Amino acid sequence: MPDAANAAVAVPSADARPNWRAVLAPYTQPDMGRSLLDLATSVLPYLVLTIGMYFLLGVSHLLVLALAVPAAGCLLRTFIVFHDCTHGSFMPSKRANAWVGRMVGLLVFSPFQSWRHEHAVHHATSGDLDRRGVGDLPTMTVAEYNAAGRWARLGYRLFRNPVVMFLTIGPIFSLVIMPRLINVRTARPRNRNSVLMTNAALVVLVGSLCLLLGWQSFLLVQGPAVMMAGGIGVWLFYVQHQFEDAYWESSDGWDYADAALRGSSYLKLPKVLQFFTGNIGLHHVHHLSSRIPNYNLQRAHDDNPVFHDVPVLTLSDGLRATRLKLFCEQRGRLVTFAEARAAAPSPVAAVSAPARASSS
Numbered sequence: 001m002p003d004a005a006n007a008a009v010a011v012p013s014a015d016a017r018p019n020w021r022a023v024l025a026p027y028t029q030p031d032m033g034r035s036l037l038d039l040a041t042s043v044l045p046y047l048v049l050t051i052g053m054y055f056l057l058g059v060s061h062l063l064v065l066a067l068a069v070p071a072a073g074c075l076l077r078t079f080i081v082f083h084d085c086t087h088g089s090f091m092p093s094k095r096a097n098a099w100v101g102r103m104v105g106l107l108v109f110s111p112f113q114s115w116r117h118e119h120a121v122h123h124a125t126s127g128d129l130d131r132r133g134v135g136d137l138p139t140m141t142v143a144e145y146n147a148a149g150r151w152a153r154l155g156y157r158l159f160r161n162p163v164v165m166f167l168t169i170g171p172i173f174s175l176v177i178m179p180r181l182i183n184v185r186t187a188r189p190r191n192r193n194s195v196l197m198t199n200a201a202l203v204v205l206v207g208s209l210c211l212l213l214g215w216q217s218f219l220l221v222q223g224p225a226v227m228m229a230g231g232i233g234v235w236l237f238y239v240q241h242q243f244e245d246a247y248w249e250s251s252d253g254w255d256y257a258d259a260a261l262r263g264s265s266y267l268k269l270p271k272v273l274q275f276f277t278g279n280i281g282l283h284h285v286h287h288l289s290s291r292i293p294n295y296n297l298q299r300a301h302d303d304n305p306v307f308h309d310v311p312v313l314t315l316s317d318g319l320r321a322t323r324l325k326l327f328c329e330q331r332g333r334l335v336t337f338a339e340a341r342a343a344a345p346s347p348v349a350a351v352s353a354p355a356r357a358s359s360s
């Protein structure tokens with residue numbers, strides 16, 4: 001990934017950057033008309049396609065499967081609307097963001113309040129080696145992997161397998177199972193209630209559809225679209241922070257702007273894919289200022305030089321990045337299992353966590 005490698009050197013230090021908060025403030029204003037257009041090109045076509053697919057079940061299952069492709073694209077866009085609402089960037093008021101977020105959350109099976117909380121932790125800790133574990137993809141260092149037991153290593157290998165992560169268990173777990181779970185004893189009441197209320201609403205919604213149309217019809221219509229959208233969604237989340245030269249730093253040296261501009265990729269997708277992924281490829285802009293609605297991200301990127309030297313990934317770079325598995329503290333970058341083996345640190349030397357080569 002030469003672009004990413006060069007960019008890691010070219011991005012100016014935090015002190016040298018202009019006052020980006022003031023510079024980006026104008027882009028953070030939601031435009032009601034533009035937000036309604038987003039809803040009309042995400043939620044609305046998803047619902048229309050879904051209803052159409054139910055009617056077509058008696059005509060052709062192949063046709064239903066074909067329509068699942070655009071339906072998955074619209075479901076991805078719907079998720080971006082949900083994501084914007086959790087950042088309070090989609091509608092002009094906090095109340096409106098919460099209500100749109102809760103409603104749209106039912107379509108993407110996600111509880112608004114608890115997802116917002118976990119995602120806020122992700123934004124505040126992305127790339128922080130000492131604060132991994134909430135709202136991120138589990139990532140081991142080479143030292144941790146070498147020190148782990150056989151079953152932990154096997155589990156990690158399975159989890160990091162692209163077939164598991166993107167094509168089978170990953171989408172089901174991240175979209176259908178994980179958002180249902182909450183520790184009722186330790187969770188904050190607002191987060192706990194959000195999960196329980198969303199679960200109850202989904203039981204009523206999904207249960208009614210299954211009673212009305214049959215569970216087989218429900219699975220035939222929703223299953224393929226959810227699997228496709230979920231798989232692409234997990235891959236997007238992966239590639240936004242898991243690329244070769246992605247910024248990783250321990251807590252004492254971690255910097256918010258560095259994590260945004262060097263730890264979040266600019267995934268440059270063909271325009272049609274950029275549309276269906278709701279501009280989320282401009283992830284560096286989103287992480288620097290999460291109050292920018294998705295439809296302003298490209299303009300914010302184009303207008304401001306602070307974004308012009310960030311790590312750029314193409315679609316094929318993004319696919320290749322799925323080979324990266326571990327963070328190598330000596331090299332200061334993510335590596336494949338083979339690269340980690342080739343470095344062959346003795347377990348004792350690895351566990352003693354040697355000084356990390358700076359990634360800047």
Ligand SMILES: [Zn+2]
Pocket residue numbers: 083087119123286290
């Ligand atoms: Zn976000």
